Amino acid sequence: MKKIECYIVQDLLPLYIDHACSKQTTEDIEGHLQSCESCKKLYEEMSSDICSALQTPEFDSRKIFCHAKKSVLAIILALAAVISCFVINAGGAWMGGRADISNLIVTILYVIFWSVFSVRSRGYVPLIKVSFAISCITFVSAAAGLIARALHIGGFITGILSVFSSIPFYGLRFFMDWTGLYVIATALSLAWLIYTWHSKRKLEHTTDLKGD
Structure with a gap:
């Protein structure tokens, strides 16, 4: 050798x-x-x-499956909350009269649900996107309704736009008029939109850092 x-x-x-x-x-x-x-x-x-x-990074497949399962369940609950609120409040909102106590309770539960959902979804991309989308829709709808009331504008298009806030928040008609309802809906949905937007940006930034 x-x-x-x-x-x-x-x-x-x-x-x-x-x-x-x-x-x-x-x-x-x-x-x-x-x-x-x-x-x-x-x-x-x-x-x-x-x-x-x-060496391949280790990952817990059960943990990933659990997170995916929680995301799916949370989205289902979110859709169920929206649908339930619309079903219960749609009739009264369409008639335009005063709401009763059941409508008020549904609206309160709706606001509580989305507040909790927004906070709990901060660490999950699919959930924060759902929360952000609903907050955008609600804010646009509430702002459209408020502008229409302030300028005394009616019409089919205005009614369609405002329906996504007038029905969920219809319970407020238990103790206030439509203008007050749209003011509260606009303020709450704006706060919700800002919070979800900030959470979304923060989550995307964290994901980009992990990717780098």
């Missing part, structure tokens, strides 16, 4: 570790490593570093 100098072996070690050397060169390097402790030690260190770099 031909003797190889240490500096040559050390230069060839990356190729040897990657199995990119010829058969003859591989045999010469292996023979050298058996007789040279310093090169053998360097080979072991380099092999260890490469293995650590190539």
Whole structure:
């Protein structure tokens, strides 16, 4: 077996570790490593570093599944809350009269649900997007209704736009008029929109940092 100098072996070690050397060169390097402790030690260190770099990050599949399950359930609950509120309050809002105590309770529960949902969804991308979308729709609807009341504008389009706030907040008609309802709905939905927008930006920034 031909003797190889240490500096040559050390230069060839990356190729040897990657199995990119010829058969003859591989045999010469292996023979050298058996007789040279310093090169053998360097080979072991380099092999260890490469293995650590190539090691696949560990993840808990059960934890990922649990998060996905929670997201799906939360979205279902959010849709259920919206649908339930619309079903219960739609009739009274369409008639335009005073709300009763059941409508007021539904509106209060609706506001509480979305407040809790917005806070709890801060760490989940799908949920914060749902919360942000609903807050945008509610704010646009409430602002449209308020502007229409202030300018005495009616019409089909205005009615359609304002329906996404007039029905959920219809319970406020238990103790105030439509103008007051739209003022409260606009203020609450604006606060909700700002909060969800800030949470969304913060979550996206955190995700980008993790990606880098």
